[in-house]
Amino acid sequence: MILKDFTEFKTLQGTTLEPSPWLQVEQEMIDHFAAATKDYQWIHVDQERAKLESPYKSTIAHGFLSIALIPKFLTDVLEVSSLKMGYNYGLEEVRFPHPVTEGSFLRGIVHIESAEDQKFNSLKIIWKVTIEIKGVRKPACVAKMITIVYE
Numbered sequence: 074m075i076l077k078d079f080t081e082f083k084t085l086q087g088t089t090l091e092p093s094p095w096l097q098v099e100q101e102m103i104d105h106f107a108a109a110t111k112d113y114q115w116i117h118v119d120q121e122r123a124k125l126e127s128p129y130k131s132t133i134a135h136g137f138l139s140i141a142l143i144p145k146f147l148t149d150v151l152e153v154s155s156l157k158m159g160y161n162y163g164l165e166e167v168r169f170p171h172p173v174t175e176g177s178f179l180r181g182i183v184h185i186e187s188a189e190d191q192k193f194n195s196l197k198i199i200w201k202v203t204i205e206i207k208g209v210r211k212p213a214c215v216a217k218m219i220t221i222v223y224e
Contacts, residue, residue, distance in 0.1 A: 078155040079196055079224050083188045093149035095178040095207060096142065098134050103175060106138045115159025119199070120175070134173040139214040140164065143202050147218075158220035162197065171211035178207035186217065194224045 074090060076082050100120065107113050115122050116133055123132045144161075173179065186199040197219065204214040 074150065075152045075154065077189050078153065079188075079194075079222075082196070084108065084152050086188050088185050090150045090183045092205070093146040093181040093183070095180045096145070097178050098138070098173055098175065100175050101130060103132060106141070107133055110126070110135065110137065120180050120224040129172055129174050131174040131176070133175070134177075134213075136169040136214065139169065139173060139179070139204050140167065140216060142179065142204065143181065143200075143216065143218050145148070146202065146204070147183060147200065149167075149181070150208055153224075155220070155224045157223045159220050162219040162221050165217040165219070169214050171206060171209055171213055173206060173213045177209075177213075180205050181212060191221065196222050196224075198222060 074093075103117055107118050112135060116127055117135055117136075118132065120132050124130055127133070129203050182203040182205060184201040184203075187197075188199075189197045191197050198221075200218045200220070202216055202218055203212045206213050
């Protein structure tokens, strides 16, 4: 969905947008995230050990990798033409109901809870994002993400 400006965006408060496209979480992505965060716990990076010792019989993605994908899911489903920049303000109510095994497909379901005017032509937006796993009833992650965006 492409919107012209913040005036149009604010009309979407309380709206759930179309789901993002599916994104596969492959071992390479998990390994890169492990390298970036220095979190090399075997459950994430040792495929052979995970097959033998993990209850999931596979490596699993870091929970924070799911969170790190939220901005991608947001930009997959919404564009505001007048947007100049934005930044992450925080997260609330973050939960990881189900692990993401290597090879899983994820998509974001984005709900715009609120959009409040701020100074300097900006909005404070609260998004509720549910990250679904293809073929799994429970989501990988549910979180409220707060962003500040500028026009």
